[in-house]
Amino acid sequence: MDASAADVTPQAPTxxxxxxxxxxxxxxxxxxxxxxxxxxxxxxLQPDKVKRQMKVANGKLYVHFEATEARFLRASYSSFVDIxxxxxxxxxxxxxxxxx
Numbered sequence: 001m002d003a004s005a006a007d008v009t010p011q012a013p014t015x016x017x018x019x020x021x022x023x024x025x026x027x028x029x030x031x032x033x034x035x036x037x038x039x040x041x042x043x044x045l046q047p048d049k050v051k052r053q054m055k056v057a058n059g060k061l062y063v064h065f066e067a068t069e070a071r072f073l074r075a076s077y078s079s080f081v082d083i084x085x086x087x088x089x090x091x092x093x094x095x096x097x098x099x100x
Contacts, residue, residue: 015050016066018073022089024061024084031091038087039080050076 028030036056044050050073051066063080067073 015068017068018070019066020073020077022061022063022065022077022081023057024063024088026061026088027059029056029059032059032061034091035084035087036061039083040091042083044076046072050075052080073097 022050024035026035036054037042037075038041040054049068055062061084065073065077065080067076
């Protein structure tokens, strides 16, 4: 049996092999939009390795992450959740009734 070069060459991995989704229910479009606005200015430090997409709908913040490696996904997700927690606590403490 002859094996062609194509048969033994490993396939190159897809660039964005790792992904996860995060959904936070604020039960208020106003609060979700305030948190979104606070987080939207913080861009990914390595956009060639991690992509993040956010949207607000029905009082929920939806976040989708994609990364080239699991370690980049974990680091980005972890950092984002830390900032998300801070923004959420700040809005809960000081932001009721603030209009964007």
